[in-house]
Amino acid sequence: MIHDRDGLHRLVARIAPGPGPGMTPAALELLEDIVSGHAPAPRRPRVARAVAGAARSIARSPRLVPVIVSLTAVLLAVGWLVPGAAGLGPAPAAAALDIRREGDHYVVMVRDLFAAPASYQRELRQRGLDVDVRLVPIAAASVGHALYFDGTRDFSAIRPIEAPGECVRMALCPIGFRIPVGFRGHATVLIGRAARPGERYGVLEAIDMEGQPFHCVDYVNKTVAEVLPLLRERGLRAEFTSPATKGPRPSAPADWYVYEGVMVADGQALMLVNPTPNPQPRPRDAFCTERP
Structure with a gap:
């Protein structure tokens, strides 16, 4: 924790x-x-x-x-x-996890991303592991990504298992995790599953990360009036938030500046705006290596 x-x-x-x-x-x-x-x-x-x-x-x-x-x-x-954002499906008859021992570690792979959370906990605790596995809805491109809180000082007890092939994601591309057989603390593992229609994401990613609609789009510090057509061209609905409103709103002044954006659901974005340009914008090539 x-x-x-x-x-x-x-x-x-x-x-x-x-x-x-x-x-x-x-x-x-x-x-x-x-x-x-x-x-x-x-x-x-x-x-x-x-x-x-x-x-x-x-x-x-x-x-x-x-x-x-x-x-x-x-x-x-x-x-x-x-x-x-927990798994909404009923507990399946088959095992929700594939847990195999390899030396002094368990290799844990998620077989059913829609199983009830209690199914994961039960299967892990049968092996003496106090681990909460939570499924959160996420964009299709990020299904299987995970984040771990294992209680150790260097967060080294749990290690992701990377998907085969090249992975360009900044947080790796884990499809499961390894945990010591003798682990006796409490751990939480959050794993992304595909969001259902109309379901809000439990893990948000920048709107311009690879695989997202604004990848390689130059939008930071442009006005709302300039960004709205870019959103419409990509079939995106947008809400706006700012230090003044401190909450999502359906619109924003046309002459305000867009600082950041994240995807909150399929086809829906949340944009951070402000009356003045961002004095410390992130680099234009933050997520895009294709720009000249």
């Missing part, structure tokens, strides 16, 4: 060792306000406290301003949405 800022720094260092592009302090503070003001009552307090606490630490720590947008969005969004 993550309860201290240093612990979060270690998690960030493991997932995003390079500094990468970041969000401004104002953006981080705003997203923290959204998390704090719109979080539903959690059904799993232990999981929600861990992730929401990590999100607030990110927003308050100037040392984490350079952290990549995708990681920031993951932590913030899971704290905001994960209580309602």
Whole structure:
């Protein structure tokens, strides 16, 4: 579980060792306000406290301003949405997990992304592991991605299993995880599953990351009037938020500037805007290597 800022720094260092592009302090503070003001009552307090606490630490720590947008969005969004994002299907008759022992580790692969969470916990605890596996809705391009909170100082107990072939995602492309046979702490594993029609994502990614609609689109610090046609061309609906509104709105002044954007559901984006241009925008090539 993550309860201290240093612990979060270690998690960030493991997932995003390079500094990468970041969000401004104002953006981080705003997203923290959204998390704090719109979080539903959690059904799993232990999981929600861990992730929401990590999100607030990110927003308050100037040392984490350079952290990549995708990681920031993951932590913030899971704290905001994960209580309602558990697997919705009934417990299947077959095993929900494929758990095999390899030496002094268990190799855990998710076989059923829509199983009831209790199915995962039951199968892991049969092997003496206190691990909460939570399924969160996510964009199709990111299905299977995972984030771990394992309670160790360096977050080294649980390791992702990468998908075969080339992986361009900044947080790797895990399709399962390895955990020591003798692990005796508590761990939380959040894994992305395909969002159902109309379902909001539990893990948000920048609108211009690879696989997202604005990949390689130059939109940062353009006005709302300039960005709206780009959204429409890609079939996207948009909500807007700002330090002034501190919550999503259906529209924004045409002459305001767009700072960031994240995908919140299939075909739906949340754009961060402000009356003045962003004085510290992330680099134009933050997620795009194709620009000259």
